[in-house]
Amino acid sequence: MNRILKKSLLIGFLFLLNGSVFAQLTEINALKTKYVNWMLGENADYTNPQLLTRYKQFLVSGNSATTRDFSDYNFASPGTPWDFKNFKHQALFTNLGEKHLASMVFLYQIKGPKNNPNPAYHRKSLRDSIFMIFDYIKAKGVSGKSDFNYEISGQDVSARVALRTSAYATSILLMKDELKAVGTFKHHMEALNTLTAYIAPDFGTKIGIPGYPTNPGMNSDMIRAGSQQRLCYIFAQEDSSKDKVINMEFFRRFYNTALQISGGWHDCIKPDFITFHHRGVYANSYGLSALLQASVLNMILKSTVYELDKLAQSNLKNAIMNYAKFSTDFTMPRGITGRFPKNTSFSDLLPAFANLFQADPIGNLDAGQEFKRLWNLTSEETKTELIKSSGVSLIMVNGLAGMQIMNDVLSKVSEGKPIMExxxxxxxxxxxxxxxxxxxxxxxxxxxxxxxxxxxxxxxxxxxxxxxxxxxxxxxxxxxxxxxxxxxxxxxxxxxxxxxxxxxxxxxxxxxxxxxxxxxxxxxxxxxxxxxxxxxxxxxxxxxxxxxxxxxxxxxxxxxxxxxxxxxxxxxxxxxxxxxxxxxxxxxxxxxxxxxxxxxxxxxxxxxxxxxxxxxxxxxxxxxxxxxxxxxxxxxxxxxxxxxxxxxxxxxxxxxxxxxxxxxxxxxxxxxxxxxxxxxxxxxxxxxxxxxxxxxxxxxxxxxxxxxxxxxxxxxxxxxxxxxxxxxxxxxxxxxxxxxxxxxxxxxxxxxxxxxxxxxxxxxxxxxxxxxxxxxxxxxxxxxxxxxxxxxxxxxxxxxxxxxxxxxxxxxxxxxxxxxxxxxxxxxxxxxxxxxx
The missing domain is CATH 2.70.98.10 (Beta-galactosidase; Chain A, domain 5)
Structure with missing residues (x-):
């Protein structure tokens, strides 16, 4: 083969390779737009009264966050860095994000309806307050070199601070352009990369588990708390980042593994489609939150090259629909509620049924019907709580547009029938x-x-x-x-x-x-x-x-x-x-x-x-x-x-x-x-x-x-x-x-x-x-x-x-x-x- 032909083939291969990477980057950026719009309610139908109520609650929450007690934080003189082996320091970091930062960021970024726009949208004084919090976090030693006190057992990872920083991750993604303008974006991205390192391609090598994750299933904490944190990091990466596509491909593999049927006493979905945590059944808090979070990921990734495997989707659906078998209406048996015997209701899982239908209206019609049946059983008090709540935990699983998704389901399907016998x-x-x-x-x-x-x-x-x-x-x-x-x-x-x-x-x-x-x-x-x-x-x-x-x-x-x-x-x-x-x-x-x-x-x-x-x-x-x-x-x-x-x-x-x-x-x-x-x-x-x-x-x-x-x-x-x-x-x-x-x-x-x-x-x-x-x-x-x-x-x-x-x-x-x-x-x-x- 002559040199000219070899050179032509090499150029052609590189062209194809670059074309493939470009296509994947385009797909990732489209997913980012879909995800951000879901959180912020872009193009939402504000004529819906429940969506409008939820929007107004975001404004109330954001304004409250700006005036809420900041006495634990000395912004003028930050002092010594936080030690993340110290529970008090962990709480100071996570609380700053959850009680202040994220709510303020949503207040800053939500446009609202044209006839009733958000008066705080892109307000300079609010932006400066957000920068003040980001700068304080940096000054307290949060960086790519921080020791976030990971505990690693096999492929399970536990770290209180890493699993409680969704607010920080979301805020970095939503404030990317503003942080770049003041030169601190790179610093916070390095910190977020370290916080979410357990969903990175090289993590297995670092902990001595080649091919990580190697076992089906995953710690429910990592599913419910870590998934969207890592997704925020990937979406916020620059297109020029050499590992952006690699990270996204690994992310998909990680969650395909996480949603497989796990063996032994490992989390999360078992052969009977019950959810595990702490080596036993946990159908409320941990298992429920993991399934709810996974339903969001499934919906966001659906119909793209990063769509979850069919088996992972099937397992997720079966685990969510399982609640209709072991519960009546919203009430599950007390014996499967872990250490929370008063928490027998699975009403917090409601959006997951709507998310399943949104992802696949034909294949998941039964999930939409079950959502409508349950919604019609839901008390007005619970509906109000779901509509108005704008806390970080619900933002992560029920963005501002989540209310519209639920209303779309209500208008598109007939009510399902409960399992009577x-x-x-x-x-x-x-x-x-x-x-x-x-x-x-x-x-x-x-x-x-x-x-x-x-x-x-x-x-x-x-x-x-x-x-x-x-x-x-x-x-x-x-x-x-x-x-x-x-x-x-x-x-x-x-x-x-x-x-x-x-x-x-x-x-x-x-x-x-x-x-x-x-x-x-x-x-x-x-x-x-x-x-x-x-x-x-x-x-x-x-x-x-x-x-x-x-x-x-x-x-x-x-x-x-x-x-x-x-x-x-x-x-x-x-x-x-x-x-x-x-x-x-x-x-x-x-x-x-x-x-x-x-x-x-x-x-x-x-x-x-x-x-x-x-x-x-x-x-x-x-x-x-x-x-x-x-x-x-x-x-x-x-x-x-x-x-x-x-x-x-x-x-x-x-x-x-x-x-x-x-x-x-x-x-x-x-x-x-x-x-x-x-x-x-x-x-x-x-x-x-x-x-x-x-x-x-x-x-x-x-x-x-x-x-x-x-x-x-x-x-x-x-x-x-x-x-x-x-x-x-x-x-x-x-x-x-x-x-x-x-x-x-x-x-x-x-x-x-x-x-x-x-x-x-x-x-x-x-x-x-x-x-x-x-x-x-x-x-x-x-x-x-x-x-x-x-x-x-x-x-x-x-x-x-x-x-x-x-x-x-x-x-x-x-x-x-x-x-x-x-x-x-x-x-x-x-x-x-x-x-x-």
């Missing part, structure tokens, strides 16, 4: 949720895979029983809330959580309990057959040194629940063991029914040790205890004022009126049992259930090996097999070779439906019981991929699959059939069988 298992959360005709019942458990609860020195001090088989019923209210269903915390007795079998421990002792612990027990199952289901747990109280244990199961059939307990032990116990049926608060006009008698007053105590008992809680849910159960225990029902410690204090108390029912098993039971049934909103049906218990439920086995029950009206059998040596002969099931839950139903035509659920998530071997610290510090645990396990079920008769099901095979052995299920992640596998000829 179904049974949903979330094995990684330890949660089962049952829905029937708008009612919801949930149960939360703990195991060797799922920690029991989280607290801090100021949060959820008494939450240790929130995963001890805690059952919450939501049957009242539009929308249904904890308050409309008597689940208020003022005066709440933390030792009597409905559904639990636990020690009646004093609050002072509960406050000393250890959180984020696994109890070493493997059996925690969430099974279903069509719309019916079973929750079961081999419970052990981690915080008692008396080895308190109980085998517990809950069978859900339409609006009825059968609750069984066996092998309840508390060797050398010092506190009585109680199984709590209900604890619901009530107002002055509320009533309860006990054995047919209406009770309305306070200071009521019912204590019975023989004969059957039926009663209702404060919401009209019915409870029935058969005679045989009461004869072996004493049943207590009370109405009256309760005084309790507040969830965030060891001294402050609150009071409330509650009705409460529990079974007292004594201080040191060795093999206690219980049996009771619940009828959701069954006040008028409960007596019939009490008089004709066997018409509804047939309890076949209830011991240390298995709980087996039949729902008589539909002839559905449920088998909770704690011990695989158990043999059965009541139905088609003979035995199973591993602990599991089986549900069966013979249907019209002679076919047989069967589901099998293996409690084993496939994460731990039988002899592995790592604690929280070990999991967090050991990559082989933290990122572990689940392993598939075969379970063999033997049933009577010759059967074959009606249609092929991946992971299931049948083998006829004489007059019996062996069904082999390849199980993983605690997921239910359901099949239909036909007679083999």
């Amino acid at each position: 179904g049974h949903f298992g979330f094995p990684y959360a330890g949660l089962s949720v049952h829905k029937y005709k708008g009612y919801q019942a949930s149960v939360k458990g703990t195991s060797k895979n799922v920690w029991h609860y989280e607290n801090s020195d100021k949060n959820n001090l008494y939450g240790q029983y929130s995963s001890a088989g805690a059952m919450e019923l939501l049957t009242l209210g539009v929308p249904k809330t904890p308050e409309t269903n008597g689940l208020t915390l003022e005066g709440y007795d933390w030792a009597h959580v409905a559904g639990t079998t636990v020690a009646n421990v004093p609050f002072t002792e509960m406050a000393k309990s250890e959180a984020r612990e696994f109890n070493g027990k493997a059996f925690l199952a969430h099974a279903s057959l069509d719309n019916q289901g079973v929750f079961a747990i081999d419970y052990k109280d981690y915080n008692l040194d008396t080895e308190m244990t109980a085998l517990k199961s809950y069978f859900f059939f339409n609006d009825k629940i059968l609750c069984l307990g066996s092998d309840i032990k508390n060797t050398n116990g010092t506190h009585p063991i109680h199984t709590t049926l209900f604890q619901t608060s009530y107002g002055t006009n509320n009533k309860s029914i006990v054995n047919g008698k209406t009770e309305t007053g306070n200071d009521y105590i019912f204590d019975q040790t023989s004969g059957g008992v039926w009663a209702t809680d404060a919401n009209g849910n019915g409870y029935v205890l058969p005679k045989a159960v009461v004869n072996n225990n004493n049943v207590v029902i009370t109405r009256g004022k309760q005084t309790s410690f507040n969830e965030n204090s060891k001294t402050a108390t609150s009071t409330g009126n509650f009705t409460k029912a529990y079974i007292n098993h004594g201080v040191a039971p060795t093999s206690a049992t219980y049996r009771y049934a619940v009828w959701l909103k069954g006040e008028t049906n409960t007596k019939d259930l009490a008089d004709n218990f066997s018409k509804y439920f047939n309890v076949i086995q209830q011991d240390e090996k298995a709980h087996v029950a039949q729902y008589v009206p539909d002839s559905i059998f449920g088998y909770v097999v704690f011990d695989s040596s158990a043999k059965f002969n009541a139905d088609v099931v003979k035995n199973v070779d591993k602990p599991s839950v089986i549900m069966t139903q013979k249907i019209t035509g002679g076919n047989l439906k069967i589901s099998l659920t293996n409690p084993n998530l496939g994460l731990l071997k039988e002899d592995e019981n790592p604690d929280w610290n070990t999991i967090s510090k050991t990559p082989s645990f933290l990122y572990r991929k689940p392993v598939t396990e075969e379970v063999n079920l033997n049933i009577i008769g010759k059967w074959i699959l009606k249609k092929a099901v991946t992971g299931v095979t049948t083998t006829v052995n004489g007059t019996d059939t062996k069904i082999t299920f390849s199980t993983v992640n605690g997921k239910t596998m359901q099949i239909e069988l036909v007679k083999a000829h």
